[in-house]
Amino acid sequence: MKGVPGKKWMLGGLSVVLVFAMGCAKKELVKSTGTGPEAGVSAPSSTETPAGKPGEIVTETLKPEEAGKQMAMAGIAATQEKPSPFEDIHFDFDKSFIREDAKPALQKVADYLKKNTGASMVIEGHCDERGTSEYNMALGERRAESAKSYLVSLGVKTGGLSTVSFGEEKPVDPGQNEGAWGKNRRAHFVLR
Amino acid sequence: MIRYAGALLLSLWILLLPSVSGAVLYIDINAPGGKRMPIALPDFVVTGGDASLGRDIPETIAGDLAMTSLFDVIARAAYLERIVPGHFEGRPVSFPDWKMIGAEAVVIGKVEVRGETMTAEMRLYDATLGNLMAGKKYTGSVRGYRKVAHKFANEVLFAFTGIRGIFDTEIAFSARPGKGKGKEIYLIGLDGRELRPVTDNRSFNLFPRWSPDGERLAYTSYRTGVPQIYLRNLADGKDRIVAQHGNSKSPGSFSPSGDSLYVTLSVEGNSDIYRAMLNGPGLQRVVGGWGIEVSPSVSPDGKSVAFVSNRAGSPQIYVKDFGSSDERRVSRAGGYSTSPSWSPAGDRIAFTSLSEGRYSIFTVRPDGSDQRLVVSANGDCVDPSFSPDGRYLVYTFQKNGYSELKITSVDGRWQKVLFKGLSGVGSPSWSPRH
Secondary structure, eight states: OOSOHHHHHHHHHHHHHHHHHHHHHHHHHHHHGGGSHHHHHSOHHHHSOGGGSTTOOOOOOOOHHHHHHHHHHHHHHTTSOOOOSSOOEEOOTTOOSOOGGGHHHHHHHHHHHHHOTTOOEEEEEOOOSSSOHHHHHHHHHHHHHHHHHHHHHTTOOGGGEEEEEOTTSOOSOOOSSHHHHHHHSEEEEEEO | OHHHHHHHTTBSOOOOOSOBOOOOOOOOTTSTTOOOEEEEOOOOEEESSOTTHHHHHHHHHHHHHHHTTSEEEOOGGGOOOOOOGGGGTTOOOOHHHHHHTTOSEEEEEEEEEETTEEEEEEEEEETTTOOEEEEEEEEEEGGGHHHHHHHHHHHHHHHHHSOOOOTTOEEEEEEEOSSSSOBEEEEEETTSOOOEESOOSSSBEEEEEEOTTSSEEEEEEOTTSSOEEEEEETTTOOEEEEOOOSSSEEEEEEOTTSSEEEEEEEETTEEEEEEEESSSSOEEEEEOOSSOEEEEEEOTTSSEEEEEEOTTSSOEEEEEETTOOOEEEOOOSSSOEEEEEEOTTSSOEEEEEEETTEEEEEEEOTTSOSOEEEEOBSBEEEEEEEOTTSSEEEEEEEETTEEEEEEEETTSSOEEEEEOSSEEEEEEEEOOOO
16 A cells, blocks of 8 residues: 555566566476486477477466466456457446447457457446446446347357456546546457 | 454453442433433543553543534533542542533543553443442553543443444445555544555455454455455455356345355346355355346345345345245335445335435335435435444445545434545445444
8 A cells, every 4th residue: 555556566577577587497497307318208299398399388387476466466457447459339327238329339349359260358347436336336247248249149259258347446537527427338348 | 454453352351340330221312302411531540651541542432422412521621620540549539520510420541551551441420429330441452542442432322321332343445545546445443543454455345244243354356357255354364255156246245144145246247146155155046137136235134135126227225035036126216226234123224316316325114115315415425334233324425536434323413424535435334343
């Protein structure tokens, strides 16, 4: 609470660097044991070091504290507006149906997802600040799901789609008028 | 938090001093416009420590008593007698001097400080009869002196009214800390002091709800990036996850025995009410439907649940009796009614309702009759939560992006600001008695 957020960010950044650094150290270790007795028994593919093979995935199990740090980063990231290549769609007060003016934007999202079948998308549901926050949490979920159903009706496969509600917690416009509230009642499309 | 829990253990021994008078009810709290009890709280005697305790403790008690509207604390300038160590060693209090300034009752106290520890002896006298109405001796940390003061304020209230006080209760709520966009869970004393954080993860931490024993808080956190319901043990600060099913999740209320938590879970966009067992894996849907079902509040007898549903087109309050398929609507006001809170006596349900363009607090009987307006202001009043004695509600007041916590008597005649100073203040939840 007292700390400067920038500092914590730096720490978080450092931890990511550390994870990378440790990954490199491990790979080095694999390399150096290449002349050991086990190396001879290995299948031909594994005689090449993982680092030398482009596109190969090196899987490492994070220690609990590193996993904790990464989760903490995800927790903070959840509070920040994520960039989206798509337009937000908007909803009426206390409603979750897809408005006519939202359909062109949804069509663009659908076109993209149908072209890029491997894409994975999180649909965020949001509400304005009016009403109570707990009800808005459920309403945001319904808005996200409503957008998802519409995309599916346009031929998008459900597999790559997930939803999350942020209720009234993440307004894009802090204003106190219908103009701002209208912008905050939205679904937001984030590619993962 | 852990250090604070230490302070809670301050009543290492509480000694009931002898010759406390029999139970006579001096103040009838149900008599409207009844006479207030004039009471004097002279400075306490302090030995071995910070002399300011001698005033801080009686002032804390005075603040608590003032909240009840049942007492008039007589201004210190009028006092004729000074309390000295001898008053605790047999020297009689000069009651005529207190009667002369209009006091019907006097609280005197003595605090002995040894390092970090203090022993505080407090006595309440009837100034007319000169008898001891209540006497306690508390030992604990000096830092926890306010807690001791609240405990004795409870004794004073009980001596005059027969009602168990709530002055040592706390309110949990969520708010945005100074920086960042996340929200943390905080606790604050009923006197608006001793604000302290429960969470510190800079994500969204929302909807705190107390367990019936006051030892745990259920809340929603996005700390891993997605919402989960956590159960925080306040003594050791440890969390565990409850009810992992579905997408968005919020805790509603514990069962009266504390063995389960009624929660809202959204599965494929449909939010329903579930009961999650806390001592095992059980998860059972208790209220469903095609609409939004959210915000369960269980009756104190555990036999019914109040909740919000938008099945009629807009959110309204409903009550379901377990074992019956009947779900009756109880809110009549406005087109938007949410956040039910069942009273500890079980006789009323408080909720938020949109009325004349603003959100106001109402109460209604569980059968839907006798709906009453509690508080309506130039702004929005939302999220009521009953005090453990059922006489007050804490709620959030919001206007133009500003928000604060307020307390109102259930008849709406008395209000005070409990907390302001952070943004996004909301979802207050009143603790049980400690």
